[in-house]
Amino acid sequence: MTEHHFSTEQVICPQCGSQRWRKLTSQWLCKNGHVIPTSAGLPDFSAGGTLAAQDRKLRDRLYNGLLGRYYGFMMPLLSMPARPILQSLSQWAVFFITWIVLFDLLWGMTVAFSGGHTVIGCLLLALLLASGAVLYRHSYLFWLLLVAIPVKLILLLRPYKPAETFPDVHRRWVNALKDAGCEQVLDVSTGTCNSLLRHGWTSLGAQLHGVDLSTTMLLQGADNAAAAGVPIQLYVADAQAMPFPDACMDLVLNYGALNGYQDQARALAEMARVLKPGGVLVCLDEQLYDRAGKLEKLYFEKVLASHDTIMRFPREAVPVVLDLVELHQIYQFYYLAIFRKA
Numbered sequence: 295m296t297e298h299h300f301s302t303e304q305v306i307c308p309q310c311g312s313q314r315w316r317k318l319t320s321q322w323l324c325k326n327g328h329v330i331p332t333s334a335g336l337p338d339f340s341a342g343g344t345l346a347a348q349d350r351k352l353r354d355r356l357y358n359g360l361l362g363r364y365y366g367f368m369m370p371l372l373s374m375p376a377r378p379i380l381q382s383l384s385q386w387a388v389f390f391i392t393w394i395v396l397f398d399l400l401w402g403m404t405v406a407f408s409g410g411h412t413v414i415g416c417l418l419l420a421l422l423l424a425s426g427a428v429l430y431r432h433s434y435l436f437w438l439l440l441v442a443i444p445v446k447l448i449l450l451l452r453p454y455k456p457a458e459t460f461p462d463v464h465r466r467w468v469n470a471l472k473d474a475g476c477e478q479v480l481d482v483s484t485g486t487c488n489s490l491l492r493h494g495w496t497s498l499g500a501q502l503h504g505v506d507l508s509t510t511m512l513l514q515g516a517d518n519a520a521a522a523g524v525p526i527q528l529y530v531a532d533a534q535a536m537p538f539p540d541a542c543m544d545l546v547l548n549y550g551a552l553n554g555y556q557d558q559a560r561a562l563a564e565m566a567r568v569l570k571p572g573g574v575l576v577c578l579d580e581q582l583y584d585r586a587g588k589l590e591k592l593y594f595e596k597v598l599a600s601h602d603t604i605m606r607f608p609r610e611a612v613p614v615v616l617d618l619v620e621l622h623q624i625y626q627f628y629y630l631a632i633f634r635k636a
């Protein structure tokens with residue numbers, strides 16, 4: 295095998311640390327012959343059975359499942375009470391149609407049985423039970439059906455205004471990093487690349503890298519980035535054991551994932567490890583605002599944060615090498631934390 299068969303990547307071989315790879319369809323081979331399997335064409339650094347139970351469950355049940363397959367619709371659906379109505383019209387339409395269908399099934403079944411149409415009644419009962427099974431399996435949908443309207447009304451009546459808005463915080467940091475120079479950006483748990491593409495980071499002109507555990511999510515991410523004309527290197531990898539050398543990134547992003555990992559301390563230490571000294575880490579995830587009432591709390595715990603191992607900013611998990619420079623309660627249900635590596 296001659297040297298020109300190998301491409302130089304940022305990622306390192308977990309076994310020997312080599313950064314020289316020969317890319318084959320079904321696997322990547324490092325210079326020393328260690329094999330990394332590919333999953334749907336993406337190198338899979340998560341293989342090897344070391345994945346923690348919570349992370350495996352999240353990947354298999356949620357992000358490789360219903361939520362992940364229809365992420366572009368499902369995520370706005372779950373957060374629709376907190377989003378502007380005009381931005382989630384189709385989600386509200388599906389919500390009301392679901393209620394109408396469930397009500398019609400129940401009403402139709404009652405009429406059928408009381409009119410002696412047993413076969414039709416049994417059919418409608420079977421459909422109701424099947425709907426119940428889906429809602430039982432995806433209990434966040436059941437709770438959303440129950441609380442979406444009252445929570446929306448509460449949020450409309452008592453709007454929340456953070457000291458600085460989400461777009462303003464992003465604008466300020468994108469500009470600061472443009473001035474400072476930013477060449478390597480890693481989006482940890484990039485999923486569909488939704489947040490990476492939306493918040494201005496691509497204007498830095500940096501080389502972009504993304505890791506995620508779910509191939510279902512990453513394949514959508516590859517499509518979304520290609521549609522936006524944004525080149526990015528994507529890898530299947532665990533946020534808590536990433537295949538990057540120390541101190542190679544200027545900026546690390548982590549949107550909507552930190553609270554769901556099994557081990558926040560390990561994930562933050564890993565993100566700190568790959569950051570260059572002076573590099574910036576941005577984390578966003580679920581946290582309930584102080585003014586929340588009982589219904590908002592119920593919606594938060596049963597719908598938005600139902601998959602989390604911790605439902606607030608994990609302050610105690612931050613390694614000493616990371617200085618917390620800003621912590622915002624950016625929306626009613628989300629914090630935004632910005633760190634700089636010492």
Ligand SMILES: C[S@@+](CC[C@H](N)C(=O)[O-])C[C@H]1O[C@@H](n2cnc3c(N)ncnc32)[C@H](O)[C@@H]1O
Nearest residue numbers: 357483484485488489507508532533549550551
């Ligand atoms: C709510 S999604 C957020 C996706 C994206 N950052 C965004 O803002 O749209 C959470 C993502 O975290 C990923 N994830 C969960 N546990 C992970 C782990 N241990 N390592 C890497 N990614 C993980 C999931 O596969 C999923 O794509």
